[in-house]
Amino acid sequence: MAIDIITAACLRFLVTAALALSIAQPPAHLGAYEGRPVAESGAGYFDIAANARTEIGEGGYVYRLENGSLSVYDTTDFEIWRSDSGWIVHDFRLGDVVGDGAQDFLFTLWKPQKPFVDTNGAHGDITTGFSSETPDDGSALRNHLYLYTIISGRVKPVWCSSALPRPIYSFELDPGGRATPVSSGMLLHTDEGLYRDDFSLTESRNFSYIWEGWGFVQIN
Numbered sequence: 001m002a003i004d005i006i007t008a009a010c011l012r013f014l015v016t017a018a019l020a021l022s023i024a025q026p027p028a029h030l031g032a033y034e035g036r037p038v039a040e041s042g043a044g045y046f047d048i049a050a051n052a053r054t055e056i057g058e059g060g061y062v063y064r065l066e067n068g069s070l071s072v073y074d075t076t077d078f079e080i081w082r083s084d085s086g087w088i089v090h091d092f093r094l095g096d097v098v099g100d101g102a103q104d105f106l107f108t109l110w111k112p113q114k115p116f117v118d119t120n121g122a123h124g125d126i127t128t129g130f131s132s133e134t135p136d137d138g139s140a141l142r143n144h145l146y147l148y149t150i151i152s153g154r155v156k157p158v159w160c161s162s163a164l165p166r167p168i169y170s171f172e173l174d175p176g177g178r179a180t181p182v183s184s185g186m187l188l189h190t191d192e193g194l195y196r197d198d199f200s201l202t203e204s205r206n207f208s209y210i211w212e213g214w215g216f217v218q219i220n
């Protein structure tokens, strides 16, 4: 009996510890992000897993961002989609970007690049032009912008950017643009910086883009 009690206590401890770890630990595949100066996060450093927010969108779908993971739930609280475990989702916005009348969700995420291997088996540089402090071997996390939507209760990707040349610190959707035959008129306003291995904040520059058929085109 004593052993059973101890075992149960141990199990409870392990479960509690595991739960605490699962809450406290950011997602896997963090690469250089694991080495960031956590103690100073938020004070001059860009914490890519910092946002936690829940929003109710069109159709009663619930979007929940926590610990770098974005989930979508239907009106019965059933999770219909969750972001890839290898991504760190930084933030999301709701809006009809494409202009078909149905709400989409746009989100920024971080993930490591896979090294590009050319036809000779040599590793090519797919990140030429990146403003990083060190040569990129593909292990560094890069920022991406993905657009998804919900069709008949199923989450579908609409458009996914390649690695962005500059990381987006924050962004907003603005439906105030002018719709044309090739554009929904949806504007994207961003605050962007430079890639830094320690995720320190760099210059902050504002850009605006407009959705044009396939992707966002810079307008300023």
Ligand SMILES: [Ca+2]
Residues within 6 Å of the ligand: 095, 096, 097, 098, 099, 100, 101, 102, 103, 104, 149
């Ligand atoms: Ca749409």
